[in-house]
Amino acid sequence: MTEAHPYFSGGKHRPQTAKKLSILRKYFAVWLRIWAGPKCADWVDPEWHVIDLLAGTGQACGARGELLSGSPLVLLEEIASHAEQFKTRGITIHLHLVEQDRDRFAALETKVGEFLGANPAVQHVVLAHLVNDDANSAVDALMLSPTSQTPAFIFVDPFGAEINRTTVESLIDLPWKLDVLFNYMVESLRRTYGVAVGSSSRASSAMDTLKDFFGSDIDLSTRGVIDDASTYARAVFASQGLKTAAFRMSKPGTVGTQYILLFASRNDTVVKIVCEVYAKEMTDHFGQMSLLSAGEYLQGIEVIS
Numbered sequence: 001m002t003e004a005h006p007y008f009s010g011g012k013h014r015p016q017t018a019k020k021l022s023i024l025r026k027y028f029a030v031w032l033r034i035w036a037g038p039k040c041a042d043w044v045d046p047e048w049h050v051i052d053l054l055a056g057t058g059q060a061c062g063a064r065g066e067l068l069s070g071s072p073l074v075l076l077e078e079i080a081s082h083a084e085q086f087k088t089r090g091i092t093i094h095l096h097l098v099e100q101d102r103d104r105f106a107a108l109e110t111k112v113g114e115f116l117g118a119n120p121a122v123q124h125v126v127l128a129h130l131v132n133d134d135a136n137s138a139v140d141a142l143m144l145s146p147t148s149q150t151p152a153f154i155f156v157d158p159f160g161a162e163i164n165r166t167t168v169e170s171l172i173d174l175p176w177k178l179d180v181l182f183n184y185m186v187e188s189l190r191r192t193y194g195v196a197v198g199s200s201s202r203a204s205s206a207m208d209t210l211k212d213f214f215g216s217d218i219d220l221s222t223r224g225v226i227d228d229a230s231t232y233a234r235a236v237f238a239s240q241g242l243k244t245a246a247f248r249m250s251k252p253g254t255v256g257t258q259y260i261l262l263f264a265s266r267n268d269t270v271v272k273i274v275c276e277v278y279a280k281e282m283t284d285h286f287g288q289m290s291l292l293s294a295g296e297y298l299q300g301i302e303v304i305s
């Protein structure tokens with residue numbers, strides 16, 4: 001039986017969420033391994049930044065409705081597996097967790113507090129900065145003073161169009177070594193677009209939301225621009241020299257795309273590794289192995305530059 005959870009609206013099956021979190025975990029394990037590895041030891045800044053801009057409660061529902069670690073806990077669990085090594089090397093990871101909703105934030109504080117309490121080794125290497133605010137206004141107040149040797153990772157996982165393009169751009173503009181995993185919620189954006197071009201009283205505010213999300217130079221006069229995440233990826237990431245690998249996720253039993261995970265980085269090797277992570281995930285259809293191999297999926301993965 002599914003365990004009841006006070007912060008989740010009840011026992012839903014969320015294989016898409018499980019997949020997203022699995023990709024986050026696999027990628028972040030690679031991120032930690034690369035930056036902690038011998039090639040970086042001599043030059044890398046010992047202060048690293050990891051930002052979960054829309055952090056949630058610290059818990060999520062999986063494929064069978066079971067409770068999973070939400071993104072902040074996924075990040076902490078992966079850091080925990082390297083904690084002793086990071087401590088020896090004098091590395092500090094600033095983990096910035098931003099959540100606007102008060103109740104969700106309270107749940108997040110509890111989960112993070114419990115985790116750190118149970119994992120004292122992590123307390124030596126992680127400085128957790130929990131911020132209960134709108135991420136669009138909070139970014140300016142985050143304690144960031146990166147250099148060109150600072151590793152940084154940003155996870156952006158909205159319900160829809162909550163994150164303004166200027167917010168993402170202000171972080172890309174910093175002089176650090178940045179990777180971004182951005183959940184482009186195509187189904188939800190499509191819904192907002194439907195409202196924006198409709199005749200309800202909410203049309204104008206929905207259009208304003210989309211303009212904030214896409215920025216003023218993206219033409220929103222046709223629906224196609226919403227469905228095609230490459231327009232966003234080109235404008236926001238490619239224009240700043242980041243390549244983007246895209247992973248499309250549909251709801252089980254449907255063909256339509258629900259979300260597109262965009263991974264953006266200036267490091268070609270990491271983009272290639274993430275494509276391999278995506279391809280492996282594609283071979284697993286909610287517990288059933290697909291007929292195609294990871295190598296065959298790999299060839300079809302879109303890289304936007």
Ligand SMILES: C[S@@+](CC[C@H](N)C(=O)[O-])C[C@H]1O[C@@H](n2cnc3c(N)ncnc32)[C@H](O)[C@@H]1O
Binds near residue numbers: 135157
């Ligand atoms: C899809 S959930 C995040 C799930 C989380 N990343 C995970 O994997 O466990 C989106 C979260 O963003 C929060 N949120 C929505 N708008 C926000 C904003 N403008 N600033 C900060 N948080 C916001 C919501 O309350 C919600 O908890």
